[in-house]
Amino acid sequence: MTATKPEKCAHPVCSCETTADKYCSPECEATAKNLDIACGCKHTECKGNSTH
Ligand SMILES: [Zn+2]
Ligand SMILES: [Zn+2]
Numbered sequence: 001m002t003a004t005k006p007e008k009c010a011h012p013v014c015s016c017e018t019t020a021d022k023y024c025s026p027e028c029e030a031t032a033k034n035l036d037i038a039c040g041c042k043h044t045e046c047k048g049n050s051t052h
Contacts, residue, residue, distance in 0.1 A: 013048035014039035 006017035009024040011032045016024035016039075023029040027040035039048035 009039075009041075011039050011041075011048065014041060015047040016041060016043050016045065 004019045006019050008014075009016045009018050009028050010022045011024075011028040012035060014024060014028050016028075018024040023032065024043065024046075025041035027042070031037045031040050039046055041049060043049065
């Protein structure tokens with residue numbers, strides 16, 4: 001089994017997908033425990049990122 005299926009980032013409000021890790025970015029991992037903070041990843045497609 002070599003196929004890696006994309007999974008949603010473990011950050012609740014992040015909409016990114018990740019194949020390599022539980023989170024799509026270190027920013028998500030850092031903010032995942034604080035649900036008041038939006039996802040801080042730099043991905044433009046992310047719907048949980050309030051900075052863009
Ligand atoms: Zn994100
Ligand atoms: Zn994420």
